[in-house]
Amino acid sequence: MGVTSAGPNPAASEETFTASRWTRGNLIFPTRIVVGPLRVSRVKRRWFGSSEESISISQVASVKISTGMIWSDIVIESTGGTDPITSHGHRKADALRIRDLVETYQVRSR
Numbered sequence: 001m002g003v004t005s006a007g008p009n010p011a012a013s014e015e016t017f018t019a020s021r022w023t024r025g026n027l028i029f030p031t032r033i034v035v036g037p038l039r040v041s042r043v044k045r046r047w048f049g050s051s052e053e054s055i056s057i058s059q060v061a062s063v064k065i066s067t068g069m070i071w072s073d074i075v076i077e078s079t080g081g082t083d084p085i086t087s088h089g090h091r092k093a094d095a096l097r098i099r100d101l102v103e104t105y106q107v108r109s110r
Contacts, residue, residue, distance in 0.1 A: 017098055023071055023089025031087045033074065035101040037108065040076055042085045053085050058109055063099040067092050074098060 014036035019026045029045035041054040055078045064075040072095035073088040090098075 015097070015101060017090055017094045019087060019089035020071060020091070026089050031089070033085075033087055033090070033098055035098055035105070037105050040085060040098075040102060042087055053083075055082075055085060057102065057105045060102055060106065063102050065095045065099060067095070076102070 014034050017033045017035070019031040019033075021027055021030050025031070032043045034041040034043060037057065039054045039056050040060060041052055043050055043052045055076060059078045059080055061077045061079040064077070066073040066075075071089050072092050074086065074090060074095050076085040076098075078084065
């Protein structure tokens with residue numbers, strides 16, 4: 001669980017947010033949300049390989065955060081009508097940071 005910043009260049013860096021292992025579906029391979037200046041990705045490892053969904057920053061329509069007592073669920077919807085990126089089991093601060101990063105990158109890309 002936590003945040004990892006990649007790369008020395010802040011303009012080109014990505015931040016990774018890892019879900020808690022204490023939440024459903026995250027015990028062995030926790031879900032990771034990666035937010036960068038070009039895209040938002042959901043990476044879910046499996047025994048053999050991984051699955052990844054991504055939405056271009058310019059195509060993000062909304063970021064919905066549903067907070068519970070401890071953990072937050074995140075839904076990132078696209079303007080293209082494709083399935084949203086969903087993830088649960090993130091810390092509240094991480095969910096807010098994901099939303100803020102997406103909004104910041106959207107403003108920069110305009």
